[in-house]
Amino acid sequence: MKTITLLLTVLCTMFSFGQTEKTGDILINTTQTDDTYWAGENIKVNSVVQGDLVVAGGNLVINDSINGDLIAAGGELYVNGYIADDARLAVGRVTINSEIEDDLIVFGGEVILTENAKVNGNLKCFGGNVEINGEVNGKAEIKGTDISINGIFNETSKIMGEDFTLGPNAKFHSKVEYWNSDGEIDFKEALVNTEATFNETLGDENSELSATTFGTKSPSLWVFYILSAFLVILILHSLFRNTFSEAVEGLEKNWFKSFGIGLIYLFGIPLLIILAFLIVIGIPIGLFATGIFLFSLLFGHLIAALLLVYYYKHKKTRKWNFWGITFLALCVAIILRLFTMLPYVGILISVVILSITYGALTLKVINFKIVPVKK
Structure with a gap:
């Protein structure tokens, strides 16, 4: 009961927090x-x-x-x-x-x-x-x-x-x-x-307890998961709302490109981290990259939830405010978590979702462009 009460208190407090x-x-x-x-x-x-x-x-x-x-x-x-x-x-x-x-x-x-x-x-x-x-x-x-x-x-x-x-x-x-x-x-x-x-x-x-379940097998852990997810979505949305808004522009025409770039991120970054650790002077960079990469995997579905809500908002020209997007992203995150908990299929779903998400963000944040070859 204490956890549920705390969850409700945090949600109310965070509403006033968002205004400041x-x-x-x-x-x-x-x-x-x-x-x-x-x-x-x-x-x-x-x-x-x-x-x-x-x-x-x-x-x-x-x-x-x-x-x-x-x-x-x-x-x-x-x-x-x-x-x-x-x-x-x-x-x-x-x-x-x-x-x-x-x-x-x-x-x-x-x-x-x-x-x-x-x-x-x-x-x-x-x-x-x-x-x-x-x-x-x-x-x-x-x-x-x-x-x-x-x-x-x-x-x-x-x-x-x-x-x-x-x-x-x-x-x-x-x-x-x-x-x-x-x-x-x-x-x-x-x-x-x-x-x-x-x-x-x-x-x-x-x-x-795979990377897809994240310990959400019991009601008490679900309450804790929802609280944690809300806090992470809140901070991500507060800091990077413009990034999410810009990343969904043109996403409909770049699904496959985003997916491909995201796959490079998911499987290429670990190889670069290993290479960094093999080079003595690259160890600090490897440690930093490992932390960032683990964070991106651990909270990837929350980032994906925000991106999906912004995509729907952009496509349907909805006029949702900050808190409307935040709570919708929380709902989407819970749905994504349920899907990714499916045996075997959940891993595939996770890879697809994370690839498209990080591919889309990479295209916009780093301004990744394929320059056409002039004939």
């Missing part, structure tokens, strides 16, 4: 005495928030205490301050370097809990690369692609990953069920008066 255009770089240096909501390209919190903090943006940094819940959606997030209640995060990359007093639910392309991280409640983690170096005092459920455990788990845990590795400091003080694509692994000294069970059925669960 709080976008760009935001620095919070004074104590916030109540629940606080911000959206911007870069947000840094250097002072105490007495209530809940809800933020959305490209780069988010939390350096001081949050005395309520933390809800964040965006590209990259660093949590260095104490969180007195729950944390619900949906980001491209997150690094947690502090204590969370209650539950942590996190969705991300890359999730890192440092050796200073401590979760006193339950942990639910859905990610690509997951690295746990801290301590979890509640039950843990971790699903990902590459999972590295080098921390302490004091209650029962489930771990599902294509690759699952244990570090020298990993300790499990209660039962652990796990699955990984290579089969059973040797826990060595990681088990403290308990046992580890390899469970084949967890592999089926893990396959359901």
Whole structure:
């Protein structure tokens, strides 16, 4: 009930937020005495928030205490301050370097809990690369692609990953069920008066958490997903509304060209990233490109939803305002998510949608033109 109430509160608050255009770089240096909501390209919190903090943006940094819940959606997030209640995060990359007093639910392309991280409640983690170096005092459920455990788990845990590795400091003080694509692994000294069970059925669960499902299999996660999607759509729409408006002009005649350029983006960028990592001086560029690429994949259907709404508005010459487009994009995003959750077909739909979306944006943003050859 608290989550639903918070969702309604955020929606109402964001309506007033939209009228003041709080976008760009935001620095919070004074104590916030109540629940606080911000959206911007870069947000840094250097002072105490007495209530809940809800933020959305490209780069988010939390350096001081949050005395309520933390809800964040965006590209990259660093949590260095104490969180007195729950944390619900949906980001491209997150690094947690502090204590969370209650539950942590996190969705991300890359999730890192440092050796200073401590979760006193339950942990639910859905990610690509997951690295746990801290301590979890509640039950843990971790699903990902590459999972590295080098921390302490004091209650029962489930771990599902294509690759699952244990570090020298990993300790499990209660039962652990796990699955990984290579089969059973040797826990060595990681088990403290308990046992580890390899469970084949967890592999089926893990396959359901693909890049297309994004953890939207239960009602509670759907509520969290809708909240996160709304925040991300809001910030994207606030910052790039002109880009979306211009990208749909002439799109009807350039579907195939957009699709082709988008395919180059989806499959060409990873190759360039690999090449950058092979060249020592290119590593910083590779890291930056990886973050951007993961963000584009993670939130691609939200970007596609905005583009589709702007395309329909342009084609039908509708006079929708900022908030009408935002809420319509949220509805379209939910529909796209349902389609992309379909087994096998969902992956194909995702590739087509993302290719057309990023192809159309590339054509307009970078002014990509094919110059005709003069005979």
